[in-house]
Amino acid sequence: MTTPTPAIDQPIVRIAAVDKQFSGGDRLVTKALEGIDLEIRKGEFVSLIGPSGCGKSTLLRIVGDLTSPTRGTVTVNGKPADRARRDRDYGIVFQAPVLFDWRTVEDNVKLPLEMLGYDAARRTSRAREMLELMELGDFLRHHPYQLSGGMQQRVAIARALAIEPAILLMDEPFGALDEMTRERMNSEVLRIWQQTGTTVLFVTHSIPEAVFLSSRVVVMSARPGRITKVIDVDLPRPRTEQTRETRRYFEVVTEVREALRAGGGAVDDAGRPAGGGSLDRTIAEGAVG
Amino acid sequence: MTAMVDPVLGGSIPRNDPGRHSSRQGRTVRAIAFYVPTIVVFVGGLAAWEILVGALNLQSFVLPKPSAIVAALQANWSGGRFPLMPSAVATLQEALLGLAIGTTAGLIVAFASARWVLARGILLPLAVGANAVPIIAFAPLLNNWFGLSNPLSKALMAAVLVFFPVMANVIRGLVQVEPASLELMRSYAASEGTILRKVRIPNALPYFFTAMKIATTLSLIGAIVGEYFGGATSVLGQVILGSASALKYDVTWAAILLGAVTGITFYLVIVAVERIVIPWHAAMRSEG
DSSP, X not given: OOOSSOOTTSOSEEEEEEEEEEEETTTEEEEEEEEEEEEEOXXXXXXXXXXXXXXXXXXXXXXTTSSOOSEEEEEETTEEHHHHHHTTOEEEEOSSOOOOTTSOHHHHHHHHHHHTTOOHHHHHHHHHHHHHHTTOGGGTTOOGGGSOHHHHHHHHHHHHHHTOOSEEEEESTTTTSOHHHHHHHHHHHHHHHHHHOOEEEEEESOHHHHHHHOSEEEEEETTTTEEEEEEEOOOOSSOOGGGGGSXXXXXXXXXXXXXXXXXXXXXXXXXXXXXXXXXXXXXXXXHHO | OOOOBOTTTOSBOOSOOGGGSOOHHHHHHHHHHHHHHHHHHHHHHHHHHHHHHHHTTOOXXXXXXXXXXXXXXXXXXXXXXXXXXXXXXXXHHHHHHHHHHHHHHHHHHHHHHHHOHHHHHHHHHHHHHHHHSOGGGGHHHHHHHHOTTOHHHHHHHXXXXXXXXXXXXXXXXXHOOOHHHHHHHHHTTOOHHHHIIIIIHHHHHHHHHHHHHHHHHHHHHHHHHHHHTOSOSSSHHHHHHHHHHTXXXXXXXXXXXXXXXXXXXXXXXXXXXXXXXXXXXXHHHHTO
């Protein structure tokens, strides 16, 4: 079960027959996820998209071992998810930056490195390297509350990448940002992804975001949460702002939107499933609480 | 003014770049300017007090003039029947001892409660219940238990008052951590001890200092109330009682003034320590 290094074509993440139920009270059982099978290969950028309540955040949290599945198995890097978590194979970016106000930007990025037992010099050089990568080199000694929301989220990404995780889990990381900032952050993430070659699992409720970023878009439907379609995004890389104006881009956006509609997810005019990700987030938080 | 520019998102970054602020001198001037209205009102109030007492011809047992209080303060500074300065020092020592005892006990209960659910279940209801008791009523008993002339009996009065706000605030600081912060730590497979050191304690520090600001005042109140019930004579509580019954109200007022100055100084010391220990917190508050 625990092969140290997976073969090249072996998936980094293997989700097999995963169900997740939340029991609220005596009789009420919510089927958050049902029969989820998914494999993510090394270096892939995979987005989960779906209407609220489809369990996309829950699925990400199961992969990250922040909650456990009712049935089924998750294997990460050839190991069970809880083992992978204890081996610090994950970098996680939440919707909120979750930075500690009492630490400077640099010290926030050092936090996971402290957990890994890096010595002080190595922590400093690694943290600075990551912050340079995120173009935050001038803000090492700032505190989080002195930064804008987008910059705070970039610090969180730097922190997640600092430990060179086997997989980067991003749970609606730009959901709280305005559209302009979000598009710039998307380009940022793609640049980082290409530079580091990391594997990314990305939860979003924005169709344009999912299409622009991903190698594959996993479309989910709600109640029970299922995977209804997996769409390969064959847009050429590197993708730039011009990519958003190409015909192929619109075709894929349309394909995702139609897949969402077919799955029963209502879609608003801006092309995102109505309601955002709030319900499955609530369920997920209630379950871990 | 060198506005820093976010290299990725553009636009200038507001707030708190050392380079953006004008000189230290400029800041000092602004700080003083901020307090000018307060000082004007305070001094104006004193002047009005002085003038009104004279104009209305109030007797000194009703309200002495500020000038008379200051005169009494000078006359009784260190000697006589009511030595003010030694009394204030003695009372402050009791209060400090009580503050130390009460804070230590409060911290122990808070950490135990935050760590073990069982401890929380047992200790919290007891602490909340004890807090609802008018604790001042115990002062004669404490004097009885530990000796009327023993400073410890006054210190314990202070300690009992200090205990609850310290305990309640620190528990809140340790427990009310953002769930997402705990998830982040979980993703690093952090132990409870690590979470305590890296998340809970830093999170609790602002709560602790809030409690300490309340606690300094309470410790002085506890000590003075304890003194009212007897014991050593050269303490603020006894000076206040003794001078009032001797109809030397100017001395009474001088003692109260000294107690007030002690309390304010005590408070300001805590504020200063807070700024040194958690500078980020003060800065955060001032920037909204």
